[in-house]
Amino acid sequence: MSRIGVFVCHCGMNIERTVDTQAVAATLSEHSGVVYTTDYNYLCADPGQRLIKDAIVEHKLDGVIVAACSPTMHEPTFRRVAEEAGLNPYLCEIANIREHCSWVHKDRDRATQKAIRIVKTLVEKVRGNQPLEPLRIDHADKCLVIGGGIAGIQAALDVAESGFEVILVEKEPSIGGHMAQLSETFPTLDCSQCILTPKMVEVSRHPNIRLLTYSEVVEVSGYIGNYEVKIRKNPTYVDPDKCNLCGDCEKVCPKSVGSEFERGLIDRKAIYIPFEQAIPSSYTLDEEACLGLHPLRCNECAKVCEPNAIDYDMRPEYIEESVGAIIVATGYSLYPISSLGEYGGGQIPDVIDGLQFERLLSASGPTNGEVRRPSDGKIPKKVVFIQCAGSRDPEQHNAYCSKICCMYTAKHALLYRHAVPDGEAVVFYIDVRAGGKGYEEFTQHAIEEERILYLRGKVSKVYRQDDRVVVWGVDTLSSRRVELEADLVVLAISMNPHPSNLALSKVLKISCGAEGFFKEAHPKLRPVESLTAGIFLAGAAQGPKDIPEVVSQGSAAAVKAVALLTKDKLVHSPEVVDIDELVCGGCGICVDMCPYNALAVNGAGVAEVNEVLCEGCGSCVSACPTGAAQLKNMTDWQFIEMIGVALQDG
Amino acid sequence: MAKPNDNGFEPKIVAFLCRWCSYAGADLAGVSRMTYPDNIIPMRVNCSGRVDAGMVMAAFERGADGVLIGGCHPGDCHYVNGNYKTRRRVILLKRALAEVGIKPQRLHLEWISASEGVKFQRTVTEFTRLIKGFGPSPMSEDGKN
Numbered sequence A: 001m002s003r004i005g006v007f008v009c010h011c012g013m014n015i016e017r018t019v020d021t022q023a024v025a026a027t028l029s030e031h032s033g034v035v036y037t038t039d040y041n042y043l044c045a046d047p048g049q050r051l052i053k054d055a056i057v058e059h060k061l062d063g064v065i066v067a068a069c070s071p072t073m074h075e076p077t078f079r080r081v082a083e084e085a086g087l088n089p090y091l092c093e094i095a096n097i098r099e100h101c102s103w104v105h106k107d108r109d110r111a112t113q114k115a116i117r118i119v120k121t122l123v124e125k126v127r128g129n130q131p132l133e134p135l136r137i138d139h140a141d142k143c144l145v146i147g148g149g150i151a152g153i154q155a156a157l158d159v160a161e162s163g164f165e166v167i168l169v170e171k172e173p174s175i176g177g178h179m180a181q182l183s184e185t186f187p188t189l190d191c192s193q194c195i196l197t198p199k200m201v202e203v204s205r206h207p208n209i210r211l212l213t214y215s216e217v218v219e220v221s222g223y224i225g226n227y228e229v230k231i232r233k234n235p236t237y238v239d240p241d242k243c244n245l246c247g248d249c250e251k252v253c254p255k256s257v258g259s260e261f262e263r264g265l266i267d268r269k270a271i272y273i274p275f276e277q278a279i280p281s282s283y284t285l286d287e288e289a290c291l292g293l294h295p296l297r298c299n300e301c302a303k304v305c306e307p308n309a310i311d312y313d314m315r316p317e318y319i320e321e322s323v324g325a326i327i328v329a330t331g332y333s334l335y336p337i338s339s340l341g342e343y344g345g346g347q348i349p350d351v352i353d354g355l356q357f358e359r360l361l362s363a364s365g366p367t368n369g370e371v372r373r374p375s376d377g378k379i380p381k382k383v384v385f386i387q388c389a390g391s392r393d394p395e396q397h398n399a400y401c402s403k404i405c406c407m408y409t410a411k412h413a414l415l416y417r418h419a420v421p422d423g424e425a426v427v428f429y430i431d432v433r434a435g436g437k438g439y440e441e442f443t444q445h446a447i448e449e450e451r452i453l454y455l456r457g458k459v460s461k462v463y464r465q466d467d468r469v470v471v472w473g474v475d476t477l478s479s480r481r482v483e484l485e486a487d488l489v490v491l492a493i494s495m496n497p498h499p500s501n502l503a504l505s506k507v508l509k510i511s512c513g514a515e516g517f518f519k520e521a522h523p524k525l526r527p528v529e530s531l532t533a534g535i536f537l538a539g540a541a542q543g544p545k546d547i548p549e550v551v552s553q554g555s556a557a558a559v560k561a562v563a564l565l566t567k568d569k570l571v572h573s574p575e576v577v578d579i580d581e582l583v584c585g586g587c588g589i590c591v592d593m594c595p596y597n598a599l600a601v602n603g604a605g606v607a608e609v610n611e612v613l614c615e616g617c618g619s620c621v622s623a624c625p626t627g628a629a630q631l632k633n634m635t636d637w638q639f640i641e642m643i644g645v646a647l648q649d650g
Numbered sequence B: 001m002a003k004p005n006d007n008g009f010e011p012k013i014v015a016f017l018c019r020w021c022s023y024a025g026a027d028l029a030g031v032s033r034m035t036y037p038d039n040i041i042p043m044r045v046n047c048s049g050r051v052d053a054g055m056v057m058a059a060f061e062r063g064a065d066g067v068l069i070g071g072c073h074p075g076d077c078h079y080v081n082g083n084y085k086t087r088r089r090v091i092l093l094k095r096a097l098a099e100v101g102i103k104p105q106r107l108h109l110e111w112i113s114a115s116e117g118v119k120f121q122r123t124v125t126e127f128t129r130l131i132k133g134f135g136p137s138p139m140s141e142d143g144k145n
Ligand SMILES: Cc1cc2nc3c(=O)[nH]c(=O)nc-3n(C[C@H](O)[C@H](O)[C@H](O)COP(=O)(O)OP(=O)(O)OC[C@H]3O[C@@H](n4cnc5c(N)ncnc54)[C@H](O)[C@@H]3O)c2cc1C
Pocket: A146, A147, A148, A149, A150, A151, A152, A169, A170, A171, A172, A175, A176, A177, A178, A179, A182, A184, A185, A186, A187, A215, A216, A217, A329, A330, A331, A332, A333, A354, A355, A358, A404, A408, A411, A498, A500, A501, A504, A538, A539, A540, A541, A545, A546, A547, A548, A550
């Protein structure tokens, strides 16, 4: 650039008081490449903007410096002004002589000298700038949602309601996730199925939702706006359109396995429906449990199926789709109970986890809502609940707090007291964390009015004695040792990441934190975005959460996806990295530096940048040993010139 | 060797500030009208991870008496981990500076968030005082004669 204009703002007295703007303009007029300088009272006001526009046209300026307030304030303003005068906006730069100079110094002469240096650095920068155009990218207009728990359901419905097509992929035979297993939900005690089922039905009926259950995402390539995904739909061996839910197959099937939905409290058959309200409402033949399909070893179910819904020749189906955005809502799992040997987990049948207790409380559960313990079906008259089982224990288990267990334990104890009015409920806790609307009131009610004994302390040992379970602990408030004989022990077990997270993180190229939950782009400001543009997170897949939070995140992720899909074209900053093919040696050092997977060494042995993915951090530039990688308009040579004038004598 | 502090020596200091945290922290110092020595010339970089050996060495070669790098606190980098890369690089650079006879303390890395105007002020004030005490960098003196 050789026809640069420098405009120095007084900002009323804000700059003028400590910086002699006239002197700045005068000195800069001597600077190489500068053909026009002026100072003005308020450049950001309309007359000031007009002054800049006129000067650009009149003096045929090919670069502009506005020496004024911080670029965070008015960079967009002045770049727009430049554009309106026909100058490429990336040839306009802001010199911050207010926040970084006039406001922080007292001595007018020295502040003026500093302002001059600052402005000179920006002149040197503009001299090296190239005109740039924002990247505009076409995109697909569908959204992929992975995981059909309440988070994924909410996200899918919100995106679909906004008019975009959704592909909802669920691994299990039915959507619903863990919420389908819950009895009643804190803090209002609504019946979980009753509030969930209508949403599940809505998903199945929504014209914009394509539901793929018993399916998994196996391949993903591409980038924001343009992801190519490959989904494997596993064979259920039952045609859902023909299956009329008569259940005849189930009756004749000779093979039983533990029911996942009932968490092993009862068995299901190899051909089964996970729960009555399952969506899609159809039976599924579990190939692994079946006596044998290839070759066929039994054939009992097909024999009795009147509508001929069973098809042993079904094969996995591969479905390919182009999507613009992806929402990951794969939820959680429970910390394995067998890892809690100190509490008798996995060894004592009457030591169960929270979800098993939900099933015992549920009217549709294996005991029809009567609380009966697994070992002998007796109604337990004393139940001990142990909070933080597997949580907040960095030495042996998970270091983090699972957040929801205090609340569901209070709920469990309360519902148990309602179900067994003469029963005794004892809760061991470290502290009660009840942050949330109506939560403190809920736990206080449970403690004060439901006659639940809360003991503060840790349980050291749980063992079986005859048909009872003995719990040893310490009440740390009274420093007493406590020994309780219980009929049933319920562990409020830690929430773990879903076991498929790790594999999925590789398919999607998004990262998991140390605990295995998906990592958000920013813990405070970008909680539903992954670090990969166009891939969003919702629900317990990102960390332990309860339903209200999970649903909020589902909606939030949907808005993010919709905001992307509604755009005519995706616009991306052009201030990205550029690789000089003639200089690049193909070492690939840059590739590993990039947090966004924007770089790859191509077939010709040189690094190639995917401009859409590059965020312009410059990590690769700093690492490149040859200087081939440079950020557009922030090159090494520009910085060297800038440094030079910043340090010039005089 | 120059005397510490009021020796009339006005050092030249280049500051590379990441736009998301330290540059914004410097803005906040301004908005809050804090005062600090005028020896530093700030330059905005996208991320402290952009500041490489070439830029730091160029500054010393062209007469800087000190170089300050400001980045986001660990875990807060807008680009995930640029600041960790910088932290590693600065350790190596300090060694390289010592080898060419420049006091490694003339290069300083500080985490300054967008809300830490006070920390920006304090950092610049203390760093300037330190560099004043050191006197001119051997390289900048070389440059003069
Ligand atoms: C004992 C207990 C009681 C609770 N009680 C309450 C309560 O009273 N109130 C409350 O607000 N919260 C309660 N919660 C918390 C509640 O269960 C969760 O907040 C909520 O279910 C999380 O929903 P989600 O959709 O994020 O995850 P999930 O419900 O786990 O759903 C995730 C879905 O994704 C699917 N999936 C996983 N991996 C893949 C993959 N790779 N591909 C495709 N699909 C995949 C899963 O099969 C599942 O269907 C309780 C939790 C427990 C453990």
